[in-house]
Amino acid sequence: MLHSCGLADEGASTRVPVRTxxxxxxxxxxxxxxxxxxxxxxxxxxAPGRGVVPAGPVGQEIKFEFTALEDGEGRATLHLRFGSLPGFIFLDSVRIVDTETGEKLFSCDFESDADFAANWSVWPPDERNTVGRVSWRSDAGKDGTGCLAVRLQEPRNGRWPDFHIYSRPTLPIVQGRHYRVSLWLKADLERKVIIAIYRPGNPFVFLGGPPGPFPSQVxxxxxxxxxxxxxxxxxxxxxxxxxxxxxxxxxxxxxxxxxxxxxxxxxxxxxxxxxxxxxxxPDHAMKWDQPGQDRVPASxxxxxxxxxxxxxxxxxxxxxxxxxxxxxxxxxxxxxxxxxxxxEDTWGTALSDYSPATAEAWQRWLKSKYATDEALQQAWDNRTVRLNSVDLPTPQRRRSQPSGLLHRPRSEQDLIDFAEFQQEVMAxxxxxxxxxxxxxxxxxxxxxxxxxxxxxxxxxxxxxxxxxxxxxxxxxxxxxxxxxxxxxxxxxxxxxxxxxxxxxxxxxxxxxxxxxxxxxxxxxxxxxxxxxxxxxxxxxxxxxxxxxxxxxxxxxxxxxxxxxxxxxxxxxxxxxxxxxxxxxxxxxxxxxxxxGPPFTPDVAAVVDEKSIMHAAFGSDAVTRPLIYEVRRPLGRMGTPYGQYLLSDVFKGNVSAKMLVFLAAWRLSKEERTQLRRATEGRLKVWCYAPGYLTGGEDPKTAMKELTGFEVEEVKDTKAWAEPTERGRKLGLSQGFGVKQEIRPLFAVTDANSDEVLATYPNGKAAVVLRRLPDGPSLFVGVPHLTSELLRLAARQGGVHLFTEEDANIYANGPFIALHAAHDGVLAIDVGTDTNVWDYVTGESLGKGPRLSLAMKKGETRILVCQERIVATATDGGGAEE
Structure with missing residues (x-):
């Protein structure tokens, strides 16, 4: 089978030029x-041009030869990188020799502490180097002599810089000439050391090094x-x-x-x-409210x-x-x-971007959006702001939570606007x-x-x-x-x-x-x-x-x-x-x-970009379990799911039977109506504060219009849900949520006992299942979901579950891929009474709809239904029947 443009596999070139x-x-x-x-x-x-040599507890002399790919122009340097594994590396007896003339271009035996200072430099040379330290050791080198000791440690900020050492005297490398490099290496743990000779410049030019793994992998x-x-x-x-x-x-x-x-x-x-x-x-470089960045890109x-x-x-x-x-x-x-x-540094604690270029762009953006001072003042509920003088929100303002974890329109519109501005600028x-x-x-x-x-x-x-x-x-x-x-x-x-x-x-x-x-x-x-x-x-x-x-x-x-x-x-x-x-x-x-048909799973996980603009500093208490971690229970619920923007639901592009609205906090009245129409007859899972943020309307009224539930804001209780007797009968066995108080937090007030599946610690309704004229709805007040809750919902929505227990499922066309989440026998329902084969082995697994497969955690199996399609044989052959 040919995977590229009708080209043959490795061998004599039969390349067809790439026209398009x-x-x-x-x-x-x-x-x-x-x-x-x-x-x-x-x-x-x-990555080409990366020569790799092994190092381990037994010291060994490393030798390799290379022919210079380009001319060093009298500026070549030898670079050694040691990877990102904490530990010690010992280096000694570094030599570079011209094999034709025998001339020794570089020699360093680390016989004293001064040898490193005279012959080598460290990168990064400043506070960005949080991982590497070099020192002279008198007795750890080749034959018990002096050597360079490199100590690597975990970075304080979790990010490994490009730590390496490089030779300071420039090497007279000449294009086409042949060179031999030798050095002695030892490490306390097995690791790989990357060695390369470059011509410094903009950009650096690779001249040579030991054989690397790139050509082999290609x-x-x-x-x-x-x-x-x-x-x-x-x-x-x-x-x-x-x-x-x-x-x-x-x-x-x-x-x-x-x-x-x-x-x-x-x-x-x-x-x-x-x-x-x-x-x-400098005015066009990124700027943060705190120091400590490894590098500074442009704004x-x-x-x-x-x-x-x-x-x-x-x-x-x-x-x-x-x-x-x-x-x-x-x-x-x-x-x-x-x-x-x-x-840059998104995962850190600092806030960006406070550069003058960004401040100017922010004013231009606001002028484009609001046009007049009066419109800006009304939107921000602030009579003092002016388009020509408005500044970037201060770090203190950006870290504030006036209304809790979700910014409210008008009173916090400056923060909402700045979030939108940051997305538009990057996009x-x-x-x-x-x-x-x-x-x-x-x-x-x-x-x-x-x-x-x-x-x-x-x-x-x-x-x-x-x-x-x-x-x-x-x-x-x-x-x-x-x-x-x-x-x-x-x-x-x-x-x-x-x-x-x-x-x-x-x-x-x-x-x-x-x-x-x-x-x-x-x-x-x-x-x-x-x-x-x-x-x-x-x-x-x-x-x-x-x-x-x-x-x-x-x-x-x-x-x-x-x-x-x-x-x-x-x-x-x-x-x-x-x-x-x-x-x-x-x-x-x-x-x-x-x-293969388009991938149209029965379950859709939906996020609204506009709602995300309202997530405040510290909102990861909600967004981490609800948007980031939720993919684990979604993946294990027993049927495939897709990942969508809310805008696609509005457009009618999502045909799923079950829609899980993970972030649908900010919806206008027109959008609420449109969303109910677009999802009519299908099961809706309304997660944490659905429809809460409005343009001046009463939040409770808006949430009722969207979800069909009467709600109230609850305080002085943790965002944790424990199953009721009704919830346990339907399959819930464990509590879920986050064990802390968060604001805002909502409970359903008009639910009867048969509808309430879980309650907050204060006894109020946290999870409620209700059948409404436009389809079943599940209200989940806590910012979290579990695989068993999702399976419960799926059954209510008529979603086919391939299994009733935790397992990772991907399915489309005749194929079902299984990845076991735990050891045991997995009961599978393929949905029809078709014949089923194991794709990898070609083995017949019997006839559906129900099969039992013994699997180990982490094992992957692919099932084929109706027709027998077999994996390509490992010897290069294969069959498709």
């Missing part, structure tokens, strides 16, 4: 289409039919009057194609300006940054199209925090750069962006909106974006978990964009890593395969794209046994590509 690579909606499903041929969006992501991907390759490249950003340096860009592209001549390139492009630009334009509100960055981006894309265009499938611009277009920046790529590539290539982490940012202490990721609906309207992506959620991704999406992914798909999972699973080959999600990684080959099988089956059944990511650039996927998982799923991919 775009996403096109075919029969209601966004598809990756290359040269007019739909192909599975399956990609490998790795070849393994090709053997599994995956020719799409994504990888980072530098962004040349010269000073005024200087010309861009393309050497580093071309070197990286060449390395990819040397590894697989049939590769289709999707370079990842950094959009943050260089340090000299920030120094030259996305700065029109100067946007225009200059877009110019550099266009120039880069034009160069790549001219030199490598026949190989390029698309472009992925990245910026801000970890390149994912959320405000406009993303769309601006997308347009630059679209124009520079003549509209022929993919445009890829990280954005829209609707569910993931529910866990932010400062409030979800401080991320800037709640302008998704605006971004979805851009014609210049093909693919939106994120990592698999870092919540519930481990063995037994559901691997949820960070975004309202089904809304992304319904807008004609492709949603893509970055599968940065920590495999068993990355035990020494401390990247995000490391604690939920796999420690064995079998567990790695099970996680990858779960993840890739999910994206196939939801029609997502994915890339398998060597996040640490140390060979996380450098094992043919891992790539067997990708190959084994080719028949499933092909079936879903050619005849």
């Amino acid at each position: 690579a775009r996403v096109r909606v075919i029969e209601g499903i966004p598809r990756l289409v290359i040269n007019d041929q739909p192909v599975p969006a399956r990609i490998f992501w790795g 070849r393994l991907a090709a053997q599994a039919g995956v020719n799409l390759v994504s990888f980072p490249i530098p962004m040349p950003w010269p000073r005024p009057g200087e010309k861009p340096e393309w050497t580093a860009v071309d070197t990286v592209c060449r390395e990819v194609l040397d590894s697989n001549p049939n590769a289709l390139l999707i370079p990842r492009i950094p959009m943050d300006p260089p340090a000299w630009w920030i120094a030259a334009h 996305v509100a700065s029109s100067l940054y946007r225009e200059e960055a877009a110019a550099r981006l266009r120039e880069l894309v034009v160069h790549l199209e001219q030199v490598w265009g026949d190989h390029v499938a698309g472009y992925h611009p990245c910026g801000q925090n970890t390149g994912e277009w959320f405000y 406009e920046c993303v769309c601006h750069f997308a347009r630059a790529v679209r124009e520079a590539s003549a509209g022929r290539k993919l445009v890829v962006f990280f954005y829209g982490y609707t569910f993931e940012f529910g866990a932010i202490r400062n409030g979800p909106a401080t991320s800037g990721h709640y302008g998704l609906e605006k971004v979805l309207q851009s014609p210049d974006i093909d693919i939106l992506c994120s990592p698999i959620s870092y919540w519930d991704r481990g063995l037994g978990g559901s691997a949820p999406a960070m975004s309202a992914a089904e809304s992304v798909m319904r807008a004609g964009k492709l949603w893509l999972f970055e599968d940065d699973t920590r495999t068993y080959l990355a035990k020494d890593s401390r990247f995000p999600g490391w604690i939920d990684g796999a420690d064995t080959l079998a567990d790695s395969q099970s996680l990858l099988l779960r993840n890739t089956a999910e994206v196939a059944l939801r029609h997502f794209g994915t890339w398998w990511m060597d996040l640490g650039a140390t060979g996380w996927f450098d094992d043919p046994q891992l790539w067997k998982v990708m190959r084994s799923l080719q028949p499933l991919d092909q079936a879903m590509l050619t005849r």
Whole structure:
């Protein structure tokens, strides 16, 4: 099976030039289409130019040779990176020799404390280095002599900086010359050390190093039919009057194609300006109310940054199209925090952005929205504010909770407006750069962006909106974006978990964009890593395969794209046994590509972006359990669910039988009426404070109109619900919620005893189930849901449950993917009396509707109903019957 543009697997090049690579909606499903041929969006992501050597408790001499890819211009330096595993590394006897002349270009034996100071430097050199310390040891080196001791510790702020050491004397490396490098290494724990020689500059140019895992993984991907390759490249950003340096860009592209001549390139492009630009334009750099940031990018509100960055981006894309265009499938611009277009340091305690550029943009935004001082004063209920002098909300104001965890209109409209402003500014920046790529590539290539982490940012202490990721609906309207992506959620991704999406992914798909999972699973080959999600990684080959099988089956059944990511650039996927998982799923991919129906699950989890603008500082007491953590019980309820924006429900784009409104706090009277009409006859789960925020109407009246329940605000009680006798009869066995007082909090006042399923500690009705003329409704006052409550609701709404116990289920077409949440026998109801097979083994499992499967926690199985479709054999063969 061919996965890229009709190209052959690894071997002699039969490459067809890439004329077009775009996403096109075919029969209601966004598809990756290359040269007019739909192909599975399956990609490998790795980082070229990263040589890796092992280090462990037994000291050893490391030797490697390389031929310089480019000229060092008398400025080359040797760099060593030690990963993100706390512990000690000992370094001694570093040599670099020209093999032709025998000339010793560099030599350091660390015979005294002065050797390091004379020959090496540490990066970062300032307070940003919270993890690494170097010292001289007199007796720990080779043959018991002196050596350099590097001590790594966990960072205080949870973020590992790019700690490394590099040689200070410049090395006279010459292009085409051959060199030998040797050094002695020892570590208290098994780890990988990255070694590379660079020519410093803007950007740094890789000259050589030991063999790295990137070429091997590119070849393994090709053997599994995956020719799409994504990888980072530098962004040349010269000073005024200087010309861009393309050497580093071309070197990286060449390395990819040397590894697989049939590769289709999707370079990842950094959009943050260089340090000299920030120094030259301090008013356009991001600013926080607290110190301690690892780095300072440009403010996305700065029109100067946007225009200059877009110019550099266009120039880069034009160069790549001219030199490598026949190989390029698309472009992925990245910026801000970890390149994912959320405000730098979002997960920290500081508030951004207090730069002068942002203050100016804020005034322009308010003038555009309100036009006159009188309109602003009325909206803010403040007769003193003026459009020409209004300042950014102070940090004290932004951390205030005048009305509790949800900001009220008018009295807190300045905070609501600023939240909306932050989303629009970020969304406009993303769309601006997308347009630059679209124009520079003549509209022929993919445009890829990280954005829209609707569910993931529910866990932010400062409030979800401080991320800037709640302008998704605006971004979805851009014609210049093909693919939106994120990592698999870092919540519930481990063995037994559901691997949820960070975004309202089904809304992304319904807008004609492709949603893509970055599968940065920590495999068993990355035990020494401390990247995000490391604690939920796999420690064995079998567990790695099970996680990858779960993840890739999910994206196939939801029609997502994915890339398998060597996040640490140390060979996380450098094992043919891992790539067997990708190959084994080719028949499933092909079936879903050619005849798979759209993913239309019976359950929809819904979030309203406008409501999120009201989430105050500290609102994670609500949004973390209700929007972030809720994906765990949703994933285990026994049937698939989709993730949507409320705007899609308004539009009639969500056909689910059961709608779970996680954040529907701010609705106008017209919207309330529209929502009731759009959901008529279907089960509604109204979570925490539905319809509470109004434009001056009585909140209780608005909530009654929306939900059908009479409510009252309750105080002096924890937001915790304990099942009633009625609730226990219907399947509730445990209490749930948050064991703290929160404001606001609501109870139902007009429920009879048969309707009340759970009560607050004060005895008032917290969870109420009622059948109304427009369908059944479940009111859940606490900001939390459980899998058993969701199953209870599903039964009331006529939703098919594949199982009545906790298990992670993904289903579409003839396929049902199961990932066990615990050990035991899982009773499955496939829904019909059809024949059922095990997709991976081809084994007949009997005839439905009911089956019993013995499974271990973390085990993944894929069932096929009606027709027998079998995984591709591990020897490269396969069958589809």
